[in-house]
Amino acid sequence: MNLESALRFSHTLLDQVVQQGDTVIDATVGNGNDTIYLASAVGKTGRVYGFDVQQAALDTTKTQLVLTGLLPQTTLIHDGHENLSVHLPSETTLAAAIFNLGYLPGSDKQTITHGKTTISAVQQCLTYLQRGGLVVIVSYYGHPGGKEELSELKTFLQALPQKQFQVLNYQFINQQNEPPILFAIQKR
Amino acid sequence: MNLESALRFSHTLLDQVVQQGDTVIDATVGNGNDTIYLASAVGKTGRVYGFDVQQAALDTTKTQLVLTGLLPQTTLIHDGHENLSVHLPSETTLAAAIFNLGYLPGSDKQTITHGKTTISAVQQCLTYLQRGGLVVIVSYYGHPGGKEELSELKTFLQALPQKQFQVLNYQFINQQNEPPILFAIQKR
Numbered sequence: 001m002n003l004e005s006a007l008r009f010s011h012t013l014l015d016q017v018v019q020q021g022d023t024v025i026d027a028t029v030g031n032g033n034d035t036i037y038l039a040s041a042v043g044k045t046g047r048v049y050g051f052d053v054q055q056a057a058l059d060t061t062k063t064q065l066v067l068t069g070l071l072p073q074t075t076l077i078h079d080g081h082e083n084l085s086v087h088l089p090s091e092t093t094l095a096a097a098i099f100n101l102g103y104l105p106g107s108d109k110q111t112i113t114h115g116k117t118t119i120s121a122v123q124q125c126l127t128y129l130q131r132g133g134l135v136v137i138v139s140y141y142g143h144p145g146g147k148e149e150l151s152e153l154k155t156f157l158q159a160l161p162q163k164q165f166q167v168l169n170y171q172f173i174n175q176q177n178e179p180p181i182l183f184a185i186q187k188r
Numbered sequence: 189m190n191l192e193s194a195l196r197f198s199h200t201l202l203d204q205v206v207q208q209g210d211t212v213i214d215a216t217v218g219n220g221n222d223t224i225y226l227a228s229a230v231g232k233t234g235r236v237y238g239f240d241v242q243q244a245a246l247d248t249t250k251t252q253l254v255l256t257g258l259l260p261q262t263t264l265i266h267d268g269h270e271n272l273s274v275h276l277p278s279e280t281t282l283a284a285a286i287f288n289l290g291y292l293p294g295s296d297k298q299t300i301t302h303g304k305t306t307i308s309a310v311q312q313c314l315t316y317l318q319r320g321g322l323v324v325i326v327s328y329y330g331h332p333g334g335k336e337e338l339s340e341l342k343t344f345l346q347a348l349p350q351k352q353f354q355v356l357n358y359q360f361i362n363q364q365n366e367p368p369i370l371f372a373i374q375k376r
Binding site for chain 2: 159165
């Protein structure tokens with residue numbers, strides 16, 4: 001075996017929590033990989049809410065969801081994840097949410113996630129989270145603005161009350177190319 | 189599922205690497221839990237070298253090994269792990285090594301591991317490590333001297349050449365009681 005990358009480990013963690021019938025969030029649809037992964041994991045009786053500010057990303061993802069037969073259990077929302085409470089039914093109970101922070105791969109790198117809106121979205125997810133539920137964040141931070149977002153996010157996460165949440169940090173520390181860092185928040 | 193503690197995750201990683209017949213090291217025998225775990229994992233055709241500077245720890249562990257029938261594949265060595273090369277056959281190929289840094293649980297907390305000798309021992313383990321092999325370090329650092337050791341160790345690990353090794357850091361970041369931190373070094 002090889003030590004799992006942050007991206008791979010994000011799925012290892014979600015695999016242990018997300019079940020058929022669950023409601024989950026992909027807070028950063030991007031290339032749609034996680035949306036498809038989650039839609040498959042929750043099945044036809046579950047629900048995935050996917051957010052992105054880039055219409056093109058949602059269009060591409062929708063095509064993939066149609067092709068894989070996973071569109072029925074997926075709701076794609078063209079809005080920033082900081083507005084997720086506006087779109088979620090108030091009685092929603094979340095099993096999991098995933099964030100991929102950075103810019104859309106293959107894009108012009110102009111559209112990036114930001115600390116303030118990321119933190120707001122994470123906070124909103126936590127209010128809907130069920131006991132044992134997970135919010136997983138994979139942070140790419142090598143681009144301009146990335147380190148600021150990472151720093152703000154880490155400060156926020158370190159201050160989460162330990163009686164309510166466990167916050168795990170998983171990262172490779174001897175690599176020069178700034179591989180992504182994973183954070184996982186579990187509700188006790 | 190719950191996010192695994194550093195101690196539990198150390199076994200999750202070792203479970204994926206250590207096989208029957210392997211040679212492994214418990215660099216800090218202490219209460220003997222990891223020695224017994226490793227002796228069971230490598231089986232009768234394998235070999236565990238266990239080091240401790242505390243004769244009492246080795247005596248207790250030996251009793252447990254006899255009771256569990258695991259003594260034949262175990263060599264207990266009353267010496268500091270910084271001298272491990274003295275005791276290992278030069279042709280040794282290691283699948284794994286584990287370090288539990290801190291003081292012996294239940295002891296007087298006077299006998300602790302130290303950065304300089306820990307780093308020397310880790311370096312020696314790396315020279316014997318096979319491709320894909322793992323050195324796992326669980327660092328308890330809440331005691332006097334613990335933060336210094338952790339700091340020195342982390343500086344050393346961050347500088348390990350990335351073409352030869354991957355270094356993973358796994359830790360909980362929102363807890364006040366200084367839970368242990370895990371590092372895992374895998375040889376590429």
